[in-house]
Amino acid sequence: MMISCGNPFLKVYRDHRTKTISSIESIKKVHKMSNSLSVLIIGAGVAGISAACKLLEHGITNVTILEAKDRIGGRVHSVEFDGSYVDLGGQWVHGEDGNIVYDLVKDFDLLGTSLNTYEDNTYYLSDGSVVDKNLSDKIFEIGYNVLYDEEDATKYPGPYGDYFIKRYNEKIVEEFKSDKEILKLAKYFEHWFHKFYTCLDPAKTWFDISTHGALSVFKQCDGNQQLNWKKRGFKTILDVLMKKFPDESKCLPVEEKIFLKKEVNKIIWDDTTEASPTVRCFDGTSYKADHILITTSVGVLKKLHKSLFEPRLPAYKVNSIEHISLGVVNKILLKFPTKWWPDDTLGFSLLWNETDSLNLVNEVPAIGPIDENRCWLEDVFGFYVIDSHPRVLLGWVVGKMASEVEYMSDEDIIASCMFVLRKFLGKLYDIPDADGVLRSKWGTDPHFCGSYVYVSMDQEKHNASAKDLSEPLVSKKWNTPTLLFAGEATSAQHYSTVNGAIETGFREAERIINLYKN
Incomplete structure (x- = not known):
């Protein structure tokens, strides 16, 4: 259940632990006198970085960010590909009205209108013909x-x-x-x-x-749903958040707070043996803080929550973690030596007839995963142009086998995709072999375990909610919201989006800030 930021201690928690105003006031006085308030953020994705930026802007400088990977950004992952950036994760700004990403960048001429809205498609049949438009x-x-x-x-x-x-x-x-x-x-x-x-x-x-x-x-933000980043990549939002853009001289010292390749193996959030909440890492280091903000993927929490937290999380929190559904969608970006499609082509949407669908497992050169005698390639519903690169097509991999495809080699991926493209389009175009490929692997990456969340029948059945996932936990010993949660899965209405993730980072930072206001 969300706490009102303006009056954070007037809420009675599910476990009925009521916090007294006097104990909170004493905590405030200690920190104001010693200037020692510390916040530890786990995860340097957009939620974690957003929270750190907000804290620093309000004078809370004792901030540490632990990131398990060797890069920042999380599921915002812009990669240089033949002279231009492409996005393996978040790609578009979805909407303008009420979208925090749009609000942050609208005055900087960073966004453009995507060529492809996926609404004006031309459809191709597996027998090589084109459906009448x-x-x-x-x-x-x-x-x-x-x-x-x-x-x-x-x-x-x-x-x-x-x-x-x-x-x-x-x-x-x-x-x-x-x-x-x-x-x-x-x-x-x-x-x-x-x-x-x-x-x-x-x-x-x-x-x-x-x-x-x-x-x-889910609540969609009104306005253009596919605003692009003009070849800069979605990573640009990180520079805007940290104020590296547009004026680097005003940059917040966020990056110096980040420690990369720090995999956490224990979070002690309520323990009489510790002087303060403690986070331990696999490399033997440990960190203490007054508040610990978890911004990891809910997929990581699903995998680790039983061993990660000490003490274990309460039942309602476990219920939300185990039953909020995280799925997998992957991208295959194919680069060609020449642009072989017409300038007015936005992409190729693929329709399989039943005969070709059944025969596919016997025809494809690199078979890859199969489910009930169906090949994974059936779930690549099209290849589409992207705004940032004139010689790249983007294929979407969805469905039951989206994670299993991640185990295939680049060579087999290219061979399989070329087979499909030529099967559908070979009568119309002379298609050269792709000479490069980039792929996302969100399902098998242990630091994500999935792409983004959705509302499933299982989640509905178990009454699991983003509100429960986002509710902070108050320790008995320290009488303060010790363990806080952010990230796209904790967004009640904008889950699955970058703007939702940023909103949750700001939300939790403001929760902490409001604890120590006069």
């Missing part, structure tokens, strides 16, 4: 309207896949009656929409997604 636009519009009809969706509790299939097919039949060829084509589109939607909400299947959660919990 007028027809595909009609079918897409029907599916798109079902995807985003929040009012209608609230009438259908249960799995999102059940809702979509029912409403989509009703509308398809209403539009096209009994035209067998169009109805068969519409079924191929239904499969495409399944893949497209599990890119937005990264479940293994849309039957795992809660209809209520998909359209009622």
Whole structure:
């Protein structure tokens, strides 16, 4: 349950521990006299860096950030690729109104409008033909309207896949009656929409997604949903947060507070044997602080919470960690020696017919993972142009096998993707071999264990919530919110986004700041 920042100690916690104003006032006096208030942040992703920036801006300078990886940014990961930056993680600024990312950068001419909105697609069939654009636009519009009809969706509790299939097919039949060829084509589109939607909400299947959660919990920021970074990469937001941009002379000393390759193996947040909350690392170092802010992926917490925290977390917190769903979506970025597609092409959306789908496992040169005799390549629903590089196509990998694909070699990935591109497009284009590839591996990376969260049927069943995950824990010994939580999974309405992650970092920093105000 969220605490009011303006009055943080008027809340009664779930375990009914009531904190007295007198004990808090004594803590304030000690820290004001000694100037020793210390905050330890675990994770140097955007949530952790946002929190550190906010604390430093308010004069709380005894801040330490421990980062397990050898870089900062977390799931914001911009990588140089043949002279231009591409994003393996967060890529676009989604919306303007109420979007903290947009608010932070809107005056600096850093954002542009993406060429590709994924709404004006041309669809290609696995037999090498192109779907008539007028027809595909009609079918897409029907599916798109079902995807985003929040009012209608609230009438259908249960799995999102059940809702979509029912409403989509009703509308398809209403539009096209009994035209067998169009109805068969519409079924191929239904499969495409399944893949497209599990890119937005990264479940293994849309039957795992809660209809209520998909359209009622998440709140989209109004405005342009795909603002790009003009070849700079989303990493630019880190420089803006730290005030390295636009005037480096005003830079906050955040980076000097960060210790890389610091994997934490124990967080002691309530223990009579310790003088203050303590964090220990695998390299033998330990750190003490008044407040510990956890900003790691919820996937890391799922894996480690039983051994990481001392004492163990309360039941409601464990419930939120174990049942908030974190899925996997991956990117495959293919670089070509020449741009072989026309200038007005935004990408290639792929529709498999049933025969080609069944034969794929026997035809593909580098087989990779298979599920129920289906090849992973079926779940690459298209290859699309990106704004930052004229010779790169972006393929999205979704579904049950998205993590398993991460174990494939680059050579096998390229061979498999070239097979698919030539199967669908070889009659139309002379496609050269890709000469470079970049891939994300969010599922198997032990420091993330997934891409971003979504609201699942399992989460709904167990009543797990971002509110429970974000609630700070008060130690018995130190009588103060000792353990705090931030990160995109703790955002009630903007989960799965960079702006949501930043909001939570600011939220927890302000919680600490408000504890020590006069």
